[in-house]
Amino acid sequence: MLKYRTLDTPAGPLTVVVTGTGAVRAAGFTDQVSELLDLVHPLLRAPAEPADDVGPVAGHVRSYFDGDKTALDAVVVEQHSGGEYIRHAWRVMREIKPGAPVTYTEFARLSGRPAAIRAAASACARNPVAPFTPCHRVLRVDGSLGGYRWGLPVKRLLLDHEAAA
Known part of the structure:
Protein backbone atom coordinates (compact mmCIF):
# COMPACT_ATOMS: atom_id res chain seq x y z
CA MET A 1 0.00 0.00 0.00
CA LEU A 2 1.25 3.46 -0.93
CA LYS A 3 0.58 6.67 1.01
CA TYR A 4 0.19 10.17 -0.32
CA ARG A 5 0.01 13.72 0.93
CA THR A 6 -0.43 17.07 -0.78
CA LEU A 7 1.95 19.73 0.51
CA ASP A 8 1.44 23.47 0.11
CA THR A 9 4.47 25.05 -1.60
CA PRO A 10 5.24 28.40 -3.23
CA ALA A 11 4.97 26.56 -6.58
CA GLY A 12 1.48 25.28 -5.75
CA PRO A 13 0.28 21.96 -4.37
CA LEU A 14 2.92 19.24 -4.46
CA THR A 15 1.56 15.74 -4.02
CA VAL A 16 3.98 13.00 -3.03
CA VAL A 17 3.23 9.28 -3.21
CA VAL A 18 5.51 7.20 -0.99
CA THR A 19 6.15 3.59 -0.11
CA GLY A 20 6.00 2.22 3.42
CA THR A 21 9.72 2.98 3.74
CA GLY A 22 9.26 6.60 2.63
CA ALA A 23 10.70 6.27 -0.89
CA VAL A 24 8.93 8.57 -3.36
CA ARG A 25 7.30 6.67 -6.23
CA ALA A 26 5.44 9.60 -7.74
CA ALA A 27 5.37 13.34 -7.18
CA GLY A 28 4.21 16.42 -8.99
CA PHE A 29 2.68 19.84 -8.69
CA THR A 30 -0.93 18.74 -8.60
CA ASP A 31 -3.50 17.85 -5.97
CA GLN A 32 -4.80 14.97 -8.10
CA VAL A 33 -3.20 11.76 -6.88
CA SER A 34 -4.73 9.79 -9.77
CA GLU A 35 -2.68 11.93 -12.18
CA LEU A 36 0.47 10.78 -10.36
CA LEU A 37 -0.45 7.12 -10.02
CA ASP A 38 -0.78 6.95 -13.80
CA LEU A 39 2.93 7.88 -14.02
CA VAL A 40 4.09 4.97 -11.87
CA HIS A 41 5.45 2.01 -13.82
CA PRO A 42 2.96 -0.90 -13.75
CA LEU A 43 5.44 -3.07 -11.82
CA LEU A 44 5.46 -0.50 -8.99
CA ARG A 45 1.77 0.45 -8.94
CA ALA A 46 -0.31 -0.14 -5.84
CA PRO A 47 -3.35 1.43 -4.21
CA ALA A 48 -2.63 4.69 -2.38
CA GLU A 49 -4.33 6.17 0.63
CA PRO A 50 -4.06 9.67 2.10
CA ALA A 51 -1.74 10.06 5.08
CA ASP A 52 -0.49 12.86 7.31
CA ASP A 53 2.86 11.10 7.74
CA VAL A 54 4.74 10.47 4.52
CA GLY A 55 8.11 10.18 6.22
CA PRO A 56 10.96 12.65 5.89
CA VAL A 57 9.99 13.88 2.42
CA ALA A 58 7.71 16.62 3.79
CA GLY A 59 10.54 18.08 5.85
CA HIS A 60 12.92 17.99 2.89
CA VAL A 61 10.38 19.84 0.74
CA ARG A 62 9.92 22.47 3.45
CA SER A 63 13.71 22.86 3.79
CA TYR A 64 14.11 23.21 0.03
CA PHE A 65 11.59 26.03 -0.20
CA ASP A 66 13.04 27.63 2.94
CA GLY A 67 16.37 27.98 1.11
CA ASP A 68 18.28 24.69 1.45
CA LYS A 69 18.51 24.09 -2.29
CA THR A 70 20.12 20.66 -1.87
CA ALA A 71 17.47 19.33 0.55
CA LEU A 72 15.71 17.35 -2.19
CA ASP A 73 18.92 15.41 -2.89
CA ALA A 74 18.38 13.44 0.34
CA VAL A 75 14.95 12.17 -0.74
CA VAL A 76 14.97 8.51 -1.73
CA VAL A 77 13.11 7.84 -4.99
CA GLU A 78 11.92 4.59 -6.50
CA GLN A 79 11.61 4.89 -10.27
CA HIS A 80 11.29 2.22 -12.92
CA SER A 81 10.97 2.39 -16.67
CA GLY A 82 10.96 -0.07 -19.48
CA GLY A 83 14.48 0.77 -20.57
Whole structure:
Protein backbone atom coordinates (compact mmCIF):
# COMPACT_ATOMS: atom_id res chain seq x y z
CA MET A 1 0.00 0.00 0.00
CA LEU A 2 1.25 3.46 -0.93
CA LYS A 3 0.58 6.67 1.01
CA TYR A 4 0.19 10.17 -0.32
CA ARG A 5 0.01 13.72 0.93
CA THR A 6 -0.43 17.07 -0.78
CA LEU A 7 1.95 19.73 0.51
CA ASP A 8 1.44 23.47 0.11
CA THR A 9 4.47 25.05 -1.60
CA PRO A 10 5.24 28.40 -3.23
CA ALA A 11 4.97 26.56 -6.58
CA GLY A 12 1.48 25.28 -5.75
CA PRO A 13 0.28 21.96 -4.37
CA LEU A 14 2.92 19.24 -4.46
CA THR A 15 1.56 15.74 -4.02
CA VAL A 16 3.98 13.00 -3.03
CA VAL A 17 3.23 9.28 -3.21
CA VAL A 18 5.51 7.20 -0.99
CA THR A 19 6.15 3.59 -0.11
CA GLY A 20 6.00 2.22 3.42
CA THR A 21 9.72 2.98 3.74
CA GLY A 22 9.26 6.60 2.63
CA ALA A 23 10.70 6.27 -0.89
CA VAL A 24 8.93 8.57 -3.36
CA ARG A 25 7.30 6.67 -6.23
CA ALA A 26 5.44 9.60 -7.74
CA ALA A 27 5.37 13.34 -7.18
CA GLY A 28 4.21 16.42 -8.99
CA PHE A 29 2.68 19.84 -8.69
CA THR A 30 -0.93 18.74 -8.60
CA ASP A 31 -3.50 17.85 -5.97
CA GLN A 32 -4.80 14.97 -8.10
CA VAL A 33 -3.20 11.76 -6.88
CA SER A 34 -4.73 9.79 -9.77
CA GLU A 35 -2.68 11.93 -12.18
CA LEU A 36 0.47 10.78 -10.36
CA LEU A 37 -0.45 7.12 -10.02
CA ASP A 38 -0.78 6.95 -13.80
CA LEU A 39 2.93 7.88 -14.02
CA VAL A 40 4.09 4.97 -11.87
CA HIS A 41 5.45 2.01 -13.82
CA PRO A 42 2.96 -0.90 -13.75
CA LEU A 43 5.44 -3.07 -11.82
CA LEU A 44 5.46 -0.50 -8.99
CA ARG A 45 1.77 0.45 -8.94
CA ALA A 46 -0.31 -0.14 -5.84
CA PRO A 47 -3.35 1.43 -4.21
CA ALA A 48 -2.63 4.69 -2.38
CA GLU A 49 -4.33 6.17 0.63
CA PRO A 50 -4.06 9.67 2.10
CA ALA A 51 -1.74 10.06 5.08
CA ASP A 52 -0.49 12.86 7.31
CA ASP A 53 2.86 11.10 7.74
CA VAL A 54 4.74 10.47 4.52
CA GLY A 55 8.11 10.18 6.22
CA PRO A 56 10.96 12.65 5.89
CA VAL A 57 9.99 13.88 2.42
CA ALA A 58 7.71 16.62 3.79
CA GLY A 59 10.54 18.08 5.85
CA HIS A 60 12.92 17.99 2.89
CA VAL A 61 10.38 19.84 0.74
CA ARG A 62 9.92 22.47 3.45
CA SER A 63 13.71 22.86 3.79
CA TYR A 64 14.11 23.21 0.03
CA PHE A 65 11.59 26.03 -0.20
CA ASP A 66 13.04 27.63 2.94
CA GLY A 67 16.37 27.98 1.11
CA ASP A 68 18.28 24.69 1.45
CA LYS A 69 18.51 24.09 -2.29
CA THR A 70 20.12 20.66 -1.87
CA ALA A 71 17.47 19.33 0.55
CA LEU A 72 15.71 17.35 -2.19
CA ASP A 73 18.92 15.41 -2.89
CA ALA A 74 18.38 13.44 0.34
CA VAL A 75 14.95 12.17 -0.74
CA VAL A 76 14.97 8.51 -1.73
CA VAL A 77 13.11 7.84 -4.99
CA GLU A 78 11.92 4.59 -6.50
CA GLN A 79 11.61 4.89 -10.27
CA HIS A 80 11.29 2.22 -12.92
CA SER A 81 10.97 2.39 -16.67
CA GLY A 82 10.96 -0.07 -19.48
CA GLY A 83 14.48 0.77 -20.57
CA GLU A 84 17.97 0.92 -19.14
CA TYR A 85 18.78 4.27 -20.78
CA ILE A 86 15.83 6.04 -19.12
CA ARG A 87 16.75 4.63 -15.69
CA HIS A 88 20.37 5.70 -16.22
CA ALA A 89 19.30 9.16 -17.42
CA TRP A 90 17.16 9.62 -14.28
CA ARG A 91 20.18 8.80 -12.10
CA VAL A 92 22.27 11.32 -14.04
CA MET A 93 19.47 13.91 -13.78
CA ARG A 94 19.63 13.67 -9.99
CA GLU A 95 23.26 14.82 -10.22
CA ILE A 96 22.36 18.13 -11.93
CA LYS A 97 22.98 20.72 -9.23
CA PRO A 98 20.53 23.45 -8.21
CA GLY A 99 21.36 26.73 -9.92
CA ALA A 100 23.31 24.93 -12.68
CA PRO A 101 20.77 23.85 -15.29
CA VAL A 102 21.95 22.06 -18.42
CA THR A 103 20.63 21.90 -21.97
CA TYR A 104 18.99 18.80 -23.42
CA THR A 105 22.14 18.42 -25.54
CA GLU A 106 24.38 18.54 -22.48
CA PHE A 107 22.06 16.19 -20.60
CA ALA A 108 22.29 13.67 -23.47
CA ARG A 109 26.10 13.91 -23.31
CA LEU A 110 26.13 13.51 -19.52
CA SER A 111 23.87 10.48 -19.93
CA GLY A 112 26.43 8.82 -22.20
CA ARG A 113 24.58 9.19 -25.49
CA PRO A 114 25.46 12.61 -26.96
CA ALA A 115 23.47 12.05 -30.16
CA ALA A 116 20.35 10.91 -28.27
CA ILE A 117 18.89 14.32 -27.54
CA ARG A 118 15.32 13.12 -28.10
CA ALA A 119 15.87 10.18 -25.74
CA ALA A 120 17.20 12.61 -23.13
CA ALA A 121 14.12 14.79 -23.58
CA SER A 122 11.96 11.67 -23.27
CA ALA A 123 13.62 10.87 -19.93
CA CYS A 124 12.57 14.31 -18.73
CA ALA A 125 9.01 13.90 -20.02
CA ARG A 126 8.61 10.44 -18.44
CA ASN A 127 9.96 11.44 -15.02
CA PRO A 128 7.39 10.39 -12.39
CA VAL A 129 9.07 12.03 -9.36
CA ALA A 130 9.44 15.73 -10.09
CA PRO A 131 11.05 17.74 -8.49
CA PHE A 132 13.14 15.06 -6.70
CA THR A 133 14.54 13.92 -10.01
CA PRO A 134 14.96 17.48 -11.26
CA CYS A 135 13.86 17.49 -14.88
CA HIS A 136 13.12 21.20 -14.41
CA ARG A 137 16.90 21.75 -14.55
CA VAL A 138 17.05 20.75 -18.25
CA LEU A 139 16.58 23.54 -20.80
CA ARG A 140 16.56 24.05 -24.55
CA VAL A 141 19.88 24.84 -26.21
CA ASP A 142 18.87 28.52 -26.53
CA GLY A 143 18.24 28.68 -22.76
CA SER A 144 14.45 28.74 -23.07
CA LEU A 145 12.44 26.54 -20.77
CA GLY A 146 11.21 23.86 -23.16
CA GLY A 147 8.42 21.81 -21.61
CA TYR A 148 7.42 20.79 -18.11
CA ARG A 149 4.55 18.49 -17.17
CA TRP A 150 3.53 20.78 -14.31
CA GLY A 151 3.60 23.98 -16.37
CA LEU A 152 6.24 26.48 -17.40
CA PRO A 153 5.37 28.93 -14.57
CA VAL A 154 6.26 26.20 -12.05
CA LYS A 155 9.49 25.37 -13.91
CA ARG A 156 10.45 29.08 -13.96
CA LEU A 157 9.67 29.44 -10.23
CA LEU A 158 11.85 26.43 -9.36
CA LEU A 159 14.75 27.64 -11.51
CA ASP A 160 14.52 31.18 -10.09
CA HIS A 161 14.37 29.81 -6.56
CA GLU A 162 17.50 27.72 -7.16
CA ALA A 163 19.36 30.60 -8.83
CA ALA A 164 18.68 33.04 -5.96
CA ALA A 165 21.62 33.78 -3.67
